[in-house]
Amino acid sequence: MKKITTLFLLLTCALYAQKGPKVSVSGKIIEASSKQPLEYATLILTNVKTKKVTGGVTDLQGNFLVTIPKGLYDMKVEFIGFKTKQLAQKQVSENINLGTITLSEDAEALDEVEIIAEKSTVEIRLDKKIYNVGKDMTLKGGNASDVLDNVPSVNVDAEGAVSLRGNENVRILIDGKPSALVGLNGTDALRNLPADAIEKVEVITSPSARYDAEGTAGILNIILRKGKVTGFNGSVNTTIGNPDLFQLGGNVNYRTKKFNIFSNLGYRHRRGPGNSFTKFSYINDTTSEIDSTQIEDRTFDRKSNNFNSSVGLEYYLSKNSSITGTFFYRKSLGDDVATNDTDRFLNTDPTQILLQEDRVENEEEDGTDKQYAINYTNNFDGNGQKLNIDLQYSENNEVEDSPITVNGALSEQNSQITSSIDKLIQIDYVLPIGENSQFEAGHKSTFQDLDSDFRVQILDPNNTFDPSNAINFKQNIYAFYAQFGSKIDKFSYLLGLRSESTDIDLTVFTTNQFSDINFTELFPTINLGYELNDNDNLTLGYSRRLQRPRFWFLNPFESRSSATNIFRGNPALTPTFTSSFDLGYNTKIRKFTLGASLYYQLSTDLIRPVSIIEVRNGTNVFVRQPVNLNDEKRYGFEFTSNYNISKKVRLSGSFNFFQFNTDAFTYTYTAADNTQVTTVLDEVNESTWFARLNARITLPANIQWQTRLRYRGPQSNAQSDREGIFVANLAFSKDLFNDKATLVFNVSDLFNSRRRESTTFFGGRENPSTISEGDFQWRERQISLNFTYRFNQKKKRERPQREYDGGGEGFGG
Known part of the structure; x- marks a missing residue:
């Protein structure tokens, strides 16, 4: 069992000092099979005369550089899970380069690796x-x-x-x-x-x-997850649970020196019961008293069957270049039944029923998703210069049928057919400049062409149906970017500029309505870092970003969760732009790590849904529609921490507090009957918070016990108040068959408390015309048992390597 760890070596190097002239030893360490550089591999140097031990670890590109006193040295290279390589004894009297050193995997050693310093979460x-x-x-x-x-x-x-x-x-x-x-x-x-x-x-x-x-x-x-281990390996897992849950999946990977074949398959059947309760209080404008009350009691019985599969082949053109092709396929079948019992009565005489109906919606969904992708990667000389080219083509098709009965009779026959074709072309190039700098540039084009035919077919007395509501949505985005990063002593920076040109076209065929959104914007980014010492660092980031209106936000046709609750898009939406600032501090104190952030965001033309009331045939209909509000200022702070009390007790937690301010806003629009409807949104200056606590404890018989607690504080906005939500998850795990298998018992939402309780004020908080009080639970407590079996995979194998993705992680941190 290897006892020398990276942490021990670094401490030894820090304490070791010897008088006399110094020379340097450099070189590169790579994996023998894939020729990929090994980060954090260890070079160990032992002075034959003094028996002093020193050395160093490799960087992202597998390079090492060690400064030592002149002398005769024994040399060896170690890396967890690989065979130790003993190098020839050398008399070091001047700067030397050991060249490229290869390490081979040690299958036997993988079985006995002891994780001394578990990989940080x-x-x-x-x-x-x-x-x-x-x-x-x-x-x-x-x-x-x-x-x-x-x-x-x-x-x-x-x-x-x-x-x-x-x-x-x-x-x-x-x-x-x-x-x-x-x-x-x-x-x-x-x-x-x-x-x-x-x-x-x-x-x-x-x-x-x-x-x-x-x-x-x-x-x-x-x-x-992607297979990186040579040879044939994989795993299978199955899950059963209550409410009805059955899941079967697996992955297989076969890797040689020239190619890597990988695949994932999965089938999932699930039943998701849920419920909601909504109370509408209608207020008299003159007396400010409640005239009548409407109660909607809904239950959901959702059933789904999903099949996911992906297969890929990576072929190594050379030791530094490869081409990868992948295919993804998903088939989704859903059968959701929503039952809505509605009662409306006068408050002065509850026995006088104004409305009573039993509405049942049976929604059947059939969706197919396909994606074809090709990636070409060239690492050139293996020293950081890199070219990535990605081509991607996707097809998404979904058919929904939703017959609706009211009091046992067919009332509506709704359906939606949606198909989308998406294409992507992306090129990224990374060029190292010197030892601590790099330049990166790239281009990305995405093309979306979506057709949707959404029909709300309401049976009228003459047994006729409403016409088709068909739209076509096209969105093309062309982006170019360049960024430069460098590290100067303890200071790191990454400066970039991105340009995006957007072309959005929406065609509404029924009304011959057209919406055309075209703009080109620049998006600068600044990321700075400063290492105060080995355990403390500061980061500062700025970025400009946007929110484009999605097609369902632009679609003017109505979708209905009940006869009186409707969602409708808004073709007049414009993009939201946001400037964000983030100041972070990270520290490590022995077994305790802490990350803290202060952040501020300023958004213009904020997109938010607004709830309004329309009177249709004497009945109030509640319509939610996205609109562009005034500016919003959002600021807050967050903490994340990890505390490893011992090898058997590990704690982690996070806390996030934020406050947001939105100016008062008056929204006026013309209803279907040509009447002007006005909704007043009061100024909002509210705050909220959420927190998490996670504990992982090793019990006797090496049973792992994990508990996760989450609380999301209450929150208010211009129209509504939401109560806090508390959720607790519990799990027990046991490894079996010499760690080749794992059995996990899991309870999600232990107290069945994941419910959203909210109150909405229609017409403004000061003088609302209607108040809605709701209680919504998407899914109930889930209990499950999971079994995973691995073949030729080592559960405890830790490969502390990083794959550089050009996103700036080579600087700081």
Whole structure:
């Protein structure tokens, strides 16, 4: 068992000193099979005469440079999981270069590796934070939404909407690019992506110029697992649970010196019961008393069957270049039944019923997603110069049928057919300049062509249907960027500029309505870092970003969750632009690490949904529609921490507080009956917070116990108040069959408390015309049992390597 660790060596080097003239020993260490550089590999030098030990570790490109006194030295190279290589004894009297040293994997050693310093859950970079999710037992049997909901700074609400530091306009990427994995409906698609397929999540609150400018809150980049071990290996896993849950998946990888074949397959059946309760209080304008009350009691019974598959082949053209082709396919079938019991009565005489109906919507979904991708990578001389070319083609098709019955009779026959073709071309080039600097430039073009035919077919007394509501949405984005980064002693910087030209065309065929949005904008980025010492550093970031109106926000046709609750898009929307500032501090004190951030965001023409009331045939209809509000100022601070009390007790937590201010706003529009409807939105100056606590404890018999607690504080905006939400997850894990298998028992939402309770004021807070009080639970408590079996994969193998992606992580952190 290897006892020499990187940490021990660094301490030895710091304490060791010897008088006399100094010389340098340099070289490069690579992996024998793939010829890839090994970062953090260790060169150990022992002075034959004095028996003093010194040495160093390799950098990102596998290079090392060690300064030592002249003398006769024994030399060897070590890396966890690789065979130790003993070098020839050398008399070092002048600067020498040992050349390129190759290390081969040691299969036997992998079985006995003791993880002395477990890989940190959080890795800090100059422009991002990386959260490794592999050891989180509470995610076993879960999906991508569960993974994101466990990442500090991120929240996923009861309906699946993802927010970063309280802002829902966050850009979600897969392996650094838009992906068919996100699909037409990002929320639903994330629920269908299994957690076991995810290796880590990058939280990018101050993106460099390399990244898309889309997403005013920042970017969440989901990194999927990929096989890197030579030979044939893989794993299978299955999950069963209550409410009904069955999941079967696996991955297979075969790698040789010339090619790497990898694949992932997964099937998932799930039943997701949920419920909601809404009370509408109608207020008399003259008396300010409640005239009547309407209660809507809804239950959801959602069933889904999803099949995911991907296959890829990476071919090594040379030791520094490769071409990779991948194909992804997903089939999604859904059968959702929503039952809505509605009662409306006079408050002065509750026995006088104004409305009573039983509305049942049976929504059947059939979706298919395909994606073809080709990547070419050339590392040139292996010293950091790199060229990446990506080509991507995606097809997304979805058919929805939603017959609706009211009091047992067919009332509506709704349907939607949506198809989208997406294309991507991306070129990225990285050029190192000297030892500590690099220049990067690139281009990216994305093309989306989407057709949607959405029909709300209401049966009238003559048994006729409404016409088709068809739209075509085209969005083309052309981006160019350049950035330069360098490290000067303890100071690092990354400066960039991105240009994006946007062309959005929306055609509404029924009304011959056209919407054309064209603009070109510049997006500067600045990321600075300063290392106070080995354990403390400061970061400062600035970025300009935007939110483009999505097609469902522009679509003027109505979708209905009930006869009186409607969502409608707004073709007149314009983009939101945001300037963000982020100041961070990170420190490590023995077993305790702490990260702190202060942030400020200024958004113009903010896009937010507004709730309004229309009177249709004597009935109040509640319509939600996105509009451009006034400017918003948002600022806050957050803390993330890890405390490893011992090898058996590990704690982590995070706390985020933010405040936002939006000016008063009056929204007036013309309803279908040509009447003017005015909604007053009061000034908002509110704050909220959320916190997480995670504990992982090793019990007797080497059983792992993990508990995760989350609380999201109450929040208010221009029209509504939302109560706080508390969620607790619990998991127990046990390794079996000599660590080849793992059994995990998981309880998600232990107290069944993940409910959204809110109050909405229609017409303004001061003199509302209607008050809505709601209680919504998207899904109930989930209990599951997960079993994973690995063949030719080592559960405890730790390869502390970083794959440089050109995003600035080579500087600082």
